[in-house]
Amino acid sequence: MSVRIRLLKSLYERILADLQRPHPFASERIGFLFARMGTAANDTHLIFLLDYIPVPDDQYLPTTDFKIGAEISSEAIRDTMQRAMNTGEGAFHAHLHEHLGRPRFSRVDMKDLPLLARSFQRASPASAHGGFLFSKDDCMAAVWLPGHSDPVTAEKITVIGYPLQFHGGERYVGR
């Protein structure tokens, strides 16, 4: 079983630009990606990212825990679940680690992502959900397929545009 993700370059650039905007007090930004699914041969699951919604500034919460880059209100998560439920789309939490090269989920990410994915699965059980982690020039994704309680790391994330870019492939491990 493998998971491959595709998105247009215009969307990829929009995500990177948004996640690198400074926030008045949070040290990183968060957004949600919405996706559709497809199937290919050899038990390959295809995920197509089609839209990105940034979390509005006023839905960030102040936090004193230095391990947490940003904390968002339940309203932001509720809105995402609502859209997933209404449209049947998959929902992916997205954030960025400010460096070049392959990013890795932190311990906090690994603790929180399964909880979030489970909530999204309840809202839209037939879709794939999960988390996307970007660096300034790379990305990876942990994907919870429909009916699965454990994530799969996306084997390949293809950015469709000029030029074609291939990302992903490393395992869902913390640093």
Added chain:
Amino acid sequence: MLDDRYSRQSFLGEHAERWIGTCVVGIVGLGGGGSHIVQQLAHIGFLHYILYDADIVKNHNLNRLIGATRADAVEQLAKIEVARRLILGLQPNASIEAYQVKWQEHPEPLRGCDLIFGCVDGLAERRELEACARRYLIPYIDIGVDVHRVGMEPPQMAGQVILSMPGEPCLTCMGFLSETDLAKETALYGAAGPRPQVVWANGVLASTAVGLAVDLLTDWSKALRRSVYLSYYGNLATVKPHLRLEYLESGACSHYPLDQVGEPRFFEL
């Protein structure tokens, strides 16, 4: 011994070999055009292939089918086997999934490709292939050539190479496909007779298409930034950008909206 294998194409960039070796390429149609493409991709270093062609090698293919021999025609070898032999001769470790069927009968492997070459006959077939590529967000490169004769004039040889990029103008936007031409093709179905094909014209178009694919993957020229529609005129041996391109708006395609991407879904009304 093989360390310097790609040294003559090192201008493609530091990571070119990796991107080329990672790309899963689909080739639909392994006749005059597709056989050239397969051979060139294997030389360049492509390692992952999804191949489709339902046909076998016949005597009348030998004027243009790269890699085919007289013995293949006698044995009626499948065209996919000629392609497989070509690839493995250059890339013994290549992964090859080859299907001796029409791609529509077994489309799942095609959906996993990163790039599709369409070397098919007819407009309807091209439209179906592009629709599949759009639905699964796959860049599609179409090639084709035809020879027409009008009255006592010399035969006119013309063809095209088109890069159809998801989210950008499609074959219909570019004016290559139209309902009128599709209807004409349907009306002539079965009466068109054998299509004239020659190896040199196929070679020009296939080489141009492979060049586009390599540029798309490596960005070596830094010049490929929008859809491509090249017209080939065989009588004068020219390949030129089609005039339609000047009037196209980048990023605008009403025929394949992004909300149709992914597996078809059913909604309750």
